[in-house]
Amino acid sequence: xxxxxxxxxxxxxxxxxxxxxxxxxxxxxxxxxxxxxxxxxxxxxxxxxxxxxxxxxxxxxxxxxxxxxxxxxxxxxxxxxxxxxxxxxxxxxxxxxxxxxxxxxxxxxxxxxxxxxxxxxxxxxxxxxxxxxxxxxxxxxxxxxxxxxxxxxxxxxxxxxxxxxxxxxxxxxxxxxxxxxxxxxxxxxxxxxxxxxxxxx
Numbered sequence: 001x002x003x004x005x006x007x008x009x010x011x012x013x014x015x016x017x018x019x020x021x022x023x024x025x026x027x028x029x030x031x032x033x034x035x036x037x038x039x040x041x042x043x044x045x046x047x048x049x050x051x052x053x054x055x056x057x058x059x060x061x062x063x064x065x066x067x068x069x070x071x072x073x074x075x076x077x078x079x080x081x082x083x084x085x086x087x088x089x090x091x092x093x094x095x096x097x098x099x100x101x102x103x104x105x106x107x108x109x110x111x112x113x114x115x116x117x118x119x120x121x122x123x124x125x126x127x128x129x130x131x132x133x134x135x136x137x138x139x140x141x142x143x144x145x146x147x148x149x150x151x152x153x154x155x156x157x158x159x160x161x162x163x164x165x166x167x168x169x170x171x172x173x174x175x176x177x178x179x180x181x182x183x184x185x186x187x188x189x190x191x192x193x194x195x196x197x198x199x200x201x
Contacts, residue, residue, distance in 0.1 A: 016041070019156065026064045031086065033061030033093045037160040043169070044110035044153045048127040051107045051157040051164060052090060052140065054099035060159025063090040067126050083130045091138075106135050107144040107164050109155050124148055 010030040016023035019039045024032045026042040026049070034040070040062040042049055053060030065086035095101060111128030128147040135142055146153065146166050156165040 010040075019158075021158075026062060028064055028066065029086075031061060031063035031090045031093065033059070033090065033097050033099075034159060035059045035097055037158075040155075040157040040159065042155050044155060045112055045114040046110070046124040046127065048108060048110040048131050048147070049155055049157075050087060050090060050131055050135070051109070051155070051159075052094060052104055053159045053162055054094065054103045055105050055162065056103045057099060058160040058162075059094060059097050059099040060157070060162075061090050061094050062155075062157050063087065065127075066123065067130055080130060083127070083134065087131070087134050087138075101140075104140045105143045105162070106140050107157070107162075108132065108135070108142060109146050109153055109164070109166060111147045112152055113148065113150050114152050 008030055010024045010026045010032040012025040012027070014023055014025070015021075016039055022036065022038040024034070024038065024040050026032055026040065028047055032040055035057070037058075040051070040060075042062065042064045044064065047064055047066040049062050049064050051060065051062045063086045065083060067080065067083050091101070091104075094104075108128075108131050111124040111131075113122075113124045125148060132142065132145070132147075143162075144164065149168075152169040154167040154169060156167075158164070
């Protein structure tokens, strides 16, 4: 079991004045699904987000996860269980909402080499490889990707339309993203380009 590292539904809901929509902000370890016309927002460093939607209904969701350090390169090792759990929580929640799996498409982001303390274990690259392999195995088409690199990213996902806006954070005013991911990494370790993507900023 992955009890205290279990992904949870994002609860930070607000009105995004810039996008003029209701929004949900995801922190590391969270996911959110919706059938409404809203925007899902997160900031990624080494973590990865999968944005999955039913292309016929516009139902969609996002997760935000990281494989724990020390799992080696084995996709079937203990580290991969965290990624599998995060992906299954997202997919199963979409199915419960009424989305149909045969119409799923995914867009994936993150996996940046931005955390100096995790550079030697290539966590960002491992996260990126994991999410692509998982989606391939599940036969979910990857419509767009923006993975690895050295910069954090801010992601805006609009499930109703499938549009994703990606802002590269080349100069951070503070260390919030690093602190959040370092804290998230510590918590889970203690437990055993294309498509409708708009790059800006």
